[in-house]
Amino acid sequence: MDEQQSLQGNVLFHPSFVTPHDFPAFLRAVVCRVVSGSMLMSGIFTALCALTTTQFDISRASCAISTSVNLVAFYHYAKLIAIREQTGSRVRLSKPGAVPMGQATELKIGWLDMAADAVRYSDWLVSPAPEQQRPRVSDSL
Amino acid sequence: MHLLLADAVQPIDPVWFGIPWAIVLTCVMILLGAYTRFGTDELVPIRKDQRDSTVDGFARLTGLIAYTLACVCLLLILYNLLGNLQGADDPTNGWSFAFSLPWIGYGIVSLVAMATRQLVPDGYPEWLSVLKDLSYGVLDVWSKAFFGCWIGAKALGLTDPMSAL
Numbered sequence: 001m002d003e004q005q006s007l008q009g010n011v012l013f014h015p016s017f018v019t020p021h022d023f024p025a026f027l028r029a030v031v032c033r034v035v036s037g038s039m040l041m042s043g044i045f046t047a048l049c050a051l052t053t054t055q056f057d058i059s060r061a062s063c064a065i066s067t068s069v070n071l072v073a074f075y076h077y078a079k080l081i082a083i084r085e086q087t088g089s090r091v092r093l094s095k096p097g098a099v100p101m102g103q104a105t106e107l108k109i110g111w112l113d114m115a116a117d118a119v120r121y122s123d124w125l126v127s128p129a130p131e132q133q134r135p136r137v138s139d140s141l
Numbered sequence: 142m143h144l145l146l147a148d149a150v151q152p153i154d155p156v157w158f159g160i161p162w163a164i165v166l167t168c169v170m171i172l173l174g175a176y177t178r179f180g181t182d183e184l185v186p187i188r189k190d191q192r193d194s195t196v197d198g199f200a201r202l203t204g205l206i207a208y209t210l211a212c213v214c215l216l217l218i219l220y221n222l223l224g225n226l227q228g229a230d231d232p233t234n235g236w237s238f239a240f241s242l243p244w245i246g247y248g249i250v251s252l253v254a255m256a257t258r259q260l261v262p263d264g265y266p267e268w269l270s271v272l273k274d275l276s277y278g279v280l281d282v283w284s285k286a287f288f289g290c291w292i293g294a295k296a297l298g299l300t301d302p303m304s305a306l
Contacts, residue, residue, distance in 0.1 A: 022267050028274060035278040035286075042286035042293075049293035059296035066289035073285050084274070110265030113273070114179070120277060121175045125168060127285075 028084040036077035043070035069127050076123040083116050156224035163218055170214035173207040174251060180204060183251075185258040208255070212248055219244065240288045243280055250276045 043066075050063035155163070177184065181204030187197045222241055226234045250273060257269050 023271050028271065031274050031278055035282055038282045038286040042289040046289045046293045049296045053296040055296055055298075059292075062292050063296050066285075066292045070285055070289050073281060077281075080274075109267050109270055110182075113265055113270045114182075116270075116274075117178055121171060121178065125171045125175075 025085050029081050032077050032080045032084055036074055036081060039070045039074040039077060043067050043074060046070065072126055073123055076119050079119045080116055083112060083119070086112070154225060156221045157217075158221055163221065166214050166218055170211045170218070173211035173214065177204045177208040177211070177255070178251070180207075183255045183258045184208075186262045208251070215244060215248060236291060240284060240291070243283055246276065246280045250280075 046063045046066040050060050050067060053059050053063065158166075181200045184201050184204045186201075187194075219241060223238060226237065254269060254273060257266060261269075
């Protein structure tokens with residue numbers, strides 16, 4: 001029954017997959033929380049700058065772009081925190097019934113890191129996209 | 142960054158291409174890196190009894206080529222962005238170097254991860270995972286959060302006070 005429930009979604013959260021690590025999970029999550037908080041503070045600051053600056057065009061656009069980049073990073077780091085705490089990532093098994101029982105700890109860490117890097121790469125891939133919204137320099141002259 | 146250099150006291154044009162091609166090249170670079178990371182699992186050797194197989198060799202060769210091309214893309218982006226900065230008397234240029242050159246750090250971390258996986262092919266070393274968390278975290282805070290604060294301060298006229306003298 002327990003195994004059937006695990007197949008509904010979060011395999012990494014399955015008791016057989018959550019393992020004690022050399023580095024405590026909360027310490028690993030703290031690193032991501034610090035980065036996440038930095039992104040949020042920077043996003044709020046640049047948003048306020050975009051709203052209050054008297055320099056229009058490029059400065060305001062740069063602040064707005066930076067706000068979006070920081071908030072996207074904040075969202076992705078929230079995902080990373082969930083992965084590091086092993087409470088929120090979602091990996092579906094390709095073969096029903098193949099609950100990851102008895103795997104080596106290193107292999108489980110490998111899967112967790114694969115999920116973490118998937119979040120990172122999606123963040124990097126999304127981040128350049130807002131740059132397409134930047135006004136051309138010739139437009140502001 | 143392209144936009145900030147164009148808006149500097151002494152505007153700097155990129156060497157070869159503008160923002161659209163820079164974005165395309167950045168996306169290509171990330172996708173090539175993603176292939177190396179996910180397609181070949183950081184070039185890690187597969188099971189001992191299959192390490193000499195054609196599939197393993199093909200995967201690792203293409204992964205290595207993809208990583209090399211991603212590095213070339215990064216160098217092209219950086220040179221295109223910073224190549225014309227020499228001799229320009231604007232503090233913004235110094236900050237541009239400071240915020241752009243650390244991008245190389247992402248490639249170095251990937252390289253360290255790949256080299257480690259060659260030496261420890263079975264499983265994933267936890268210390269490597271921690272190292273990646275720390276190093277990517279520092280790089281992200283610098284190149285996104287600090288960069289954002291600098292952009293905000295610049296928009297408010299709080300940076301480069303010497304340039305106003």
